[in-house]
Amino acid sequence: MPSRKELIAESVAAIRGQTDFQPEIGIVLGTGLGKLGSEIEARATVPYAAIPGFLASTVESHAGRLILGTLSGKRVCAMQGRFHFYEGYELADIAYPVRVMKELGCSTLIVSNACGGVNPQFKAGDIVVITDHINLIGDNPLRGRHEPDDGPRFPDMYDCYAATLRDLAIQTALDLKLPLQRGVYLALAGPNLETAAEYRTCRTLGADMVGMSTVPEVIVAKQIGLKVLGFSVITDMGLPDALTATSLEDVLAVAREAEKTLTTLIKEVVRRM
DSSP: OOOHHHHHHHHHHHHHTTOOOOOSEEEEEOTTOGGGGGGSEEEEEEEGGGSTTOOOOOSTTOOOEEEEEEETTEEEEEEESOOOGGGTOOHHHHSHHHHHHHHHTOOEEEEEEEEEEOSTTOOTTOEEEEEEEEEOSSOOTTOSOOOGGGOOSSOOOTTSSOHHHHHHHHHHHHHHTOOOEEEEEEEOOOSSOOOHHHHHHHHHTTOSEEESSSHHHHHHHHHTTOEEEEEEEEEEEOOGGGOOOOOHHHHHHHHHHHHHHHHHHHHHHHHHO
16 A cells, blocks of 8 residues: 555646646635636646545535636636545545645645534525634544654644634625625534534534534644635524524525625635735
8 A cells, every 4th residue: 555645646646647737725615616616717627536546526516626727816726526524435535635735836725615504693695714613523534544744643723724814814805895704613424414402512512503524624734734714605504493494405506606705705815815
């Protein structure tokens, strides 16, 4: 079995076989948020299947390809679709593309997701800049074999969502007159949506929104020294005393509508970086 360093080198070589483009910002596009990819002036588009170490994205709305090009004048590398623990994958493998982005040249990572809101001051369609997270997936992408090139064995998660980038996003939203909430993201294993009691528990623990992704990528990004900016789109509300049924179709419909605003915000934030 190749070491992680050797596998990363293989992944980079496969991408470099398509383009010598050097990205500076990595972007992970979540459920229903993949259309930002169409805003990128692509230099190369590489299917995940062509990159050693990348998994197959099995979720509806996740295209499963890596786009390298320019966005708002900056060099970016965007994952159009991510991987999830509930798909049966190990967290270390889910977060592996972040390590490849670092090796390609990225120093900043922007992550996005669609999630349920548990803060009663939120509503479906809101965009939230992530201030912190709670990992209740039940696993950790750093568990298991550690290699010298992985980064610190016990990384400090202080400022894991960089305050400087968060402040930039908040100021940008103000300038564009776009509403932007702030909140703590709690990650669970999924794939079922939560019960009323579970939503109540998430809120009691200090969460503002709950989802099934993002945290593995952010933990690895912090370990390898990337600055992280995170956004959530609230697609449904998990208020235990006013809970209603929802479906994937409902979630995707709200995400696609909010995607227009999030795309505008991310493009301008990237321009100002």
